[in-house]
Amino acid sequence: MSKAIVMGSGFGGLASAVRLINKGYDVTLLEARDQLGGRAGVFKEDGYTFDAGPTVITAPYLLDELFQLLGEDPKDYYELLPIDPFYRIIFDDGSKFDYVGEEDRIIENVRSLSPQDVDGYRKLAKHCEDIFDVGYTKLADEPFDTVASMMRAVPDMVRLQNYRSVYSLVSKYIKDERLRMAFSFEPLLVGGDPTKITSIYLLIHWLERKWGVYFAKGGTNALVEAFRKLLIKKGATIHTNASVKKIEVEYGKVKRVITTDERVFDCDVIVSNADPVRVYRDMIDTTHRSKHSDFRLGLKKHSMSLFVAYFGTKKQYPDLAHHTILMGPRYQGLLNDIFTKKKLSDDFSLYLHAPTRTDKTMAPDGHECFYVLSPVPNKDGVTNWKEEESKYKEKIYRWLDKNHLPGLTDNLTVDFSITPDFFENELQSEKGAAFGIEPSFRQSAYFRFHNRSEDVAGLFFVGANTHPGAGVPGVLNSAKVLEKVIPNASKGFHTVPDHGLFDKKKNSGDAHIE
Numbered sequence: 001m002s003k004a005i006v007m008g009s010g011f012g013g014l015a016s017a018v019r020l021i022n023k024g025y026d027v028t029l030l031e032a033r034d035q036l037g038g039r040a041g042v043f044k045e046d047g048y049t050f051d052a053g054p055t056v057i058t059a060p061y062l063l064d065e066l067f068q069l070l071g072e073d074p075k076d077y078y079e080l081l082p083i084d085p086f087y088r089i090i091f092d093d094g095s096k097f098d099y100v101g102e103e104d105r106i107i108e109n110v111r112s113l114s115p116q117d118v119d120g121y122r123k124l125a126k127h128c129e130d131i132f133d134v135g136y137t138k139l140a141d142e143p144f145d146t147v148a149s150m151m152r153a154v155p156d157m158v159r160l161q162n163y164r165s166v167y168s169l170v171s172k173y174i175k176d177e178r179l180r181m182a183f184s185f186e187p188l189l190v191g192g193d194p195t196k197i198t199s200i201y202l203l204i205h206w207l208e209r210k211w212g213v214y215f216a217k218g219g220t221n222a223l224v225e226a227f228r229k230l231l232i233k234k235g236a237t238i239h240t241n242a243s244v245k246k247i248e249v250e251y252g253k254v255k256r257v258i259t260t261d262e263r264v265f266d267c268d269v270i271v272s273n274a275d276p277v278r279v280y281r282d283m284i285d286t287t288h289r290s291k292h293s294d295f296r297l298g299l300k301k302h303s304m305s306l307f308v309a310y311f312g313t314k315k316q317y318p319d320l321a322h323h324t325i326l327m328g329p330r331y332q333g334l335l336n337d338i339f340t341k342k343k344l345s346d347d348f349s350l351y352l353h354a355p356t357r358t359d360k361t362m363a364p365d366g367h368e369c370f371y372v373l374s375p376v377p378n379k380d381g382v383t384n385w386k387e388e389e390s391k392y393k394e395k396i397y398r399w400l401d402k403n404h405l406p407g408l409t410d411n412l413t414v415d416f417s418i419t420p421d422f423f424e425n426e427l428q429s430e431k432g433a434a435f436g437i438e439p440s441f442r443q444s445a446y447f448r449f450h451n452r453s454e455d456v457a458g459l460f461f462v463g464a465n466t467h468p469g470a471g472v473p474g475v476l477n478s479a480k481v482l483e484k485v486i487p488n489a490s491k492g493f494h495t496v497p498d499h500g501l502f503d504k505k506k507n508s509g510d511a512h513i514e
Contacts, residue, residue: 001024001025002025002268002269002489003028003268003269004026004027004268005257005265005267005269005271006020006027006028006270006271006273007030007244007272007273007274007279008030008032008038008273008274009029009036009037009224009238009273010037010475011038011054011223011476012273012462012464012466012476012478012479013031013038013273014029014036014224014227014231015066015227015479016273016462016479017029017227017271018067018227018231018234018479019066019069019479019482019483020271021231021235022069023486023487023488023489024490025268025269025489026489027231027235027236027237028238028239028265029236029238030239030243030244030257031238031241031242032243032274032428033241033426035240036224036225036227036238036240037221037224038427039052039054039427040053040220040224041053041224042220042224043310043416045414046312046364046413047364047367048312048367048413048414049218049219049221049361049362049363050219050310050371051219051355052418053220054472055220055353055371056189056323056472057080057213057215057216057220057223058208058211058212058213058214058471058472059211059473060211061211062472062476063223063476066227066476067226070230072233077229077230078216078222078226079217080214080216080217081214081217081358081359082213082214083213083214083322083323083358084101085099085321086100086101086208086212086213086323087099087323088324088325089178089181089185089324090324090325090326090404091178091181091327092328092329093178095178097110097178097179097182099182101208101209106209107122110179113176114178114179117175117176121173121174121179123173124169124173125205125209127169127173127202128202128203128205128209130160131160132206134156134157134160135160135200135203136203136206136207139153139468140468140474140477140480141468141477141480141484142481142484143450143452143484144445144446144448144450144467145446145450145451145454146446147446150445157200160199161199162200163441164199165194165196165197165198166184166192166194166197166199166201167180167194167332168199170202177331181327181331182325186205186208187201188304188375189470189471190204190439190464190469190470191303191304191433191434191435191436191438191464192303192435192440193304193335193338193339193438194335195335196440197439197441198439198444200444201439207473213323215355215358217359217361218359218361219362242259242263243259244257244259244260245258245260245283246258246283247270247279247284247456249284249285249288252288252456252457253456253457254269254270254456254457254458254459255267267458268458269458269486270458270459270460271460271461271462272459272460272461272462272463273461273462273463274463275428276292276449276461277297277437277465278430280297284456288456289456290455291454291455292455300430300437301437301438301440302380302430302431302433302436302438303433303435303437303438303470304377304433304434305375305376305423305431305433306374306376306418306423307389307392307393307417307418307419307420308371308373308418309371309393309397309415309417310371310414310415310418311369311370311371311372311397311413311415312367312368312369312370312413312414312415313370313405313408313411314366314411314413315368315407315411316356316367317354317405320354320357320404321354322353322357323353323354324351325349325350325351325352326349326350326351326403326404328347328348328349328350330345331349334347334348334349337377338375338377339377341377342377342378342381342382343377343382344376344383344392348374348396348399349374349375350400351372351373352370352372352373353371353372354368354369355369356368356369369414374392374396376420378420378431378432378433379431383420385419386421388419389417389419397409397412435470436463436465436469436470437449437465439470444469445467446467448466448467448469449467450466450467451466451467451478451481451485460482460485460486461478462479463478466478467481
């Protein structure tokens with residue numbers, strides 16, 4: 001039976017393991033940390049459950065189909081709870097906007113904030129739908145590993161004005177600056193600067209309008225546990241505390257992986273959910289890397305990072321929404337500080353997650369649990385987080401106490417935080433980036449890390465760094481791409497004449513995937 005190794009147990013890795021089982025592989029999943037989930041890990045303390053990372057679940061069919069692939073009913077494994085409003089956006093002037101899914105409700109919310117923008121929003125929504133029909137429906141689960149695949153998409157991208165940034169295209173239709181922020185902030189959920197990222201990412205708006213926004217009962221990590229149960233039931237082997245240090249390559253094809261504690265796992269296929277920069281640079285000898293040299297890897301631009309504070313309170317705040325976006329006094333200036341100047345600003349915009357609005361089991365009776373997230377520069381910046389962490393956290397707490405969570409500092413029960421150092425060291429993400437490489441135009445689609453390695457046969461990549469990109473739908477779709485680039489186990493991998501996938505001079509006669 002052909003053996004597949006999955007490196008990393010984020011949603012991309014978990015989904016890949018399911019799809020490999022469905023293709024007939026004997027699957028072994030290796031996770032470097034002591035728990036599954038990657039960025040979708042969990043912190044539990046004193047009766048509180050804190051999702052470490054993603055809290056917004058969209059396109060739920062992508063989860064359901066994975067369980068159905070293996071003959072299981074998703075309802076036996078997890079429950080998704082609808083969120084309404086999707087987000088409540090509170091602006092610096094105190095005004096609010098509830099971002100919802102239904103056409104009539106969102107139109108009325110636009111009207112209440114800026115009557116002049118109602119017609120503009122209708123046109124914007126239609127444009128978002130058109131982008132979705134191409135950028136998601138046609139391309140999200142297609143491999144972009146040839147120039148031809150990119151060129152086929154170019155006419156649609158030009159027609160849809162994807163050469164413009166998200167903020168620029170929103171501003172074409174919307175005049176009120178608050179609504180421009182409300183309809184352009186979503187690329188931050190995948191690590192992109194709304195003032196620079198291609199407007200193809202406006203498909204997120206229609207994706208949420210189409211399928212809604214959900215929260216997994218018990219927290220996002222409950223989905224990770226659901227996958228664990230499914231994989232074990234279907235025969236996968238799972239190892240935690242199994243950090244890979246080396247991928248051995250023979251005749252241009254993967255042969256085995258070796259962990260830091262010297263365990264050896266032979267394999268026919270490797271699917272990596274780990275950061276491709278670190279996989280190529282640190283785990284594969286340079287003699288096997290013509291495309292991904294250390295120099296080329298060093299040219300990659302990485303997404304922003306995050307500061308996240310997790311806290312519980314013995315006071316309840318029933319007027320809060322589940323997801324609240326708290327806009328600061330600056331928008332474009334703050335984005336420029338984070339993405340271009342890479343400096344920690346004195347002001348901030350925040351995302352406040354209050355899961356007990358939807359699921360009371362996330363905290364002890366009568367208590368609340370939260371996390372507050374601040375986009376910050378990645379480790380290309382000069383911030384010393386060992387010195388800044390506690391000061392920055394206290395500044396955010398004081399601001400929340402004064403503006404949105406009165407009495408917060410007197411009612412804290414549990415309190416801790418993570419910084420870009422956590423992403424760099426614990427999650428092994430280059431530069432401490434929270435969303436992989438930056439989703440700029442020059443690092444999207446064909447220009448992103450390919451799902452199928454150009455250097456090593458049998459090596460594949462999924463997750464935030466690959467096509468189509470970060471976010472839960474993105475990484476689940478990256479695993480769906482595997483359906484089109486990995487053969488069924490029965491077909492196997494064999495040596496055939498080289499068709500140009502590898503460098504002919506270095507790899508003449510190397511194994512190639514048919």
